[in-house]
Amino acid sequence: MDQGRIGAGMVVLETDRLVLRRWRVSDAGLQRTLWTERDPRVPLHRRIDADGRPSLDDIEDRIRRGDPDASMGLLAVERRDVGDVIGYCGLIANDHGQDGEPELAYELLRAVWGQGYATEASLAVMGWAEESGHRRLWATVRAWNSASRRVMTKLGFVETARVDRDALHGDSLFYVKDFSGSDSTASAP
Ligand SMILES: CC(C)(COP(=O)(O)OP(=O)(O)OC[C@H]1O[C@@H](n2cnc3c(N)ncnc32)[C@H](O)[C@@H]1OP(=O)(O)O)[C@@H](O)C(=O)NCCC(=O)NCCS
Numbered sequence: 001m002d003q004g005r006i007g008a009g010m011v012v013l014e015t016d017r018l019v020l021r022r023w024r025v026s027d028a029g030l031q032r033t034l035w036t037e038r039d040p041r042v043p044l045h046r047r048i049d050a051d052g053r054p055s056l057d058d059i060e061d062r063i064r065r066g067d068p069d070a071s072m073g074l075l076a077v078e079r080r081d082v083g084d085v086i087g088y089c090g091l092i093a094n095d096h097g098q099d100g101e102p103e104l105a106y107e108l109l110r111a112v113w114g115q116g117y118a119t120e121a122s123l124a125v126m127g128w129a130e131e132s133g134h135r136r137l138w139a140t141v142r143a144w145n146s147a148s149r150r151v152m153t154k155l156g157f158v159e160t161a162r163v164d165r166d167a168l169h170g171d172s173l174f175y176v177k178d179f180s181g182s183d184s185t186a187s188a189p
Helices: 025-037 056-065 117-131 146-155
Strands: 018-021 074-079 085-092 103-108 136-142 158-164 172-178
Touching (some): 018 117
Antiparallel strands (some): 018 074, 136 172
């Protein structure tokens, strides 16, 4: 994956209700709240540990350092009217497809779920990916994650035959979006 190709450094995406932009240190509180709100089925490395890490300071440091989690292709999602940051949406590197095809990722505060924000933010990110020359996008969703699976459907992603089995955290389903409009690629790579 060419990191520069999907780097979020200078990108600003705008939708009717949202601005997607690079991270600021002041967004660390929002990021930590996302960590605290994660479903118990989410793997432990993405959950707050017994020592309370990552702490707010840890997350601020990551944003300052430009840690991949914070800055690679994941953009802060800000509401235009309220001016608050409600989560992230963007692109992450993976090896699911070919030629560095990236993966769509999103996570929003529970307080704002069900208002179409993930779909709206994702459409902007998909436009960005297509304009950047990507022909396909991937996404992985746990089988239990009904809301995210619904978002996939609304975005026109197609479920592939690939499933990574995980009895502990839930099976991961692989989805693909082909910008040419063909779903003939909806098979495991
Ligand atoms: C997945 C997530 C980003 C969705 O955000 P959102 O802003 O609520 O999404 P949207 O409002 O655009 O769409 C959600 C859709 O799922 C539906 N939905 C919500 N909960 C559902 C459930 N339990 N079962 C079925 N559908 C559900 C909503 O009704 C909506 O569909 P609709 O527009 O047809 O009514 C949000 O739930 C989240 O942050 N979850 C935790 C992080 C996560 O799972 N990230 C994705 C990892 S793959």
